[in-house]
Amino acid sequence: MATGALSRERDVREAYAAHSGELYGFALRSLDDAGLAEEAVQETFLRAWRAGERFDPEIGSLRTWLFAILRNVVIDLGRARSVRPKVAESGIEPSVEPLDEALLSWQVEEAMRRIGDDHRRVLVETYYRGRPYAEVAAELGVPEGTVKSRVYYGLRALRVVLEEMGYED
Numbered sequence: 001m002a003t004g005a006l007s008r009e010r011d012v013r014e015a016y017a018a019h020s021g022e023l024y025g026f027a028l029r030s031l032d033d034a035g036l037a038e039e040a041v042q043e044t045f046l047r048a049w050r051a052g053e054r055f056d057p058e059i060g061s062l063r064t065w066l067f068a069i070l071r072n073v074v075i076d077l078g079r080a081r082s083v084r085p086k087v088a089e090s091g092i093e094p095s096v097e098p099l100d101e102a103l104l105s106w107q108v109e110e111a112m113r114r115i116g117d118d119h120r121r122v123l124v125e126t127y128y129r130g131r132p133y134a135e136v137a138a139e140l141g142v143p144e145g146t147v148k149s150r151v152y153y154g155l156r157a158l159r160v161v162l163e164e165m166g167y168e169d
Helices: 010-029 033-052 062-083 095-113 117-128 131-142 146-162
Strands: none
Touching: 010 033, 010 062, 010 131, 062 095, 095 117, 095 146, 117 131, 117 146, 131 146
16 A cells, blocks of 8 residues: 555555454453444544545554544544433443553554664663663763763654654643
8 A cells, every 4th residue: 555545445445454353452442332442443444534645654554543543533432422421320431541552652662663773772771671871871882971862862853753653742
């Protein structure tokens, strides 16, 4: 699939076959309602089809793009449900947070692939593994200030890539 990947019916069918099950699973866990989860997946593909010309595989994978759309759909459905009167009170409100966390982690993972190797390495070592700057500097054979600088510029690069991918705070 090229730019505008979801502009043809065949492309939508292929994307649906490849990703609908995983999208449904996350929608179901987020909304805790099979009917709403099905609606979320359908709305996700409808929005993707309508905006198919905006999909750019150079920016991110189709899967990442679909999950970003799904995140917005789940939030919209969750909000709509919260203002509707409840048919049965269960006392338990489903949370969108697990889906948000999963989507964010996929976006960050994809963004990390797009920044420079030096920046990625120091971010992984200091942020994800929690190692001290001095230890990372000694391992890399560079001054500690270089590691601090790489962390700073790596985080800036990561933010730029995430924004290019459509992530909003």
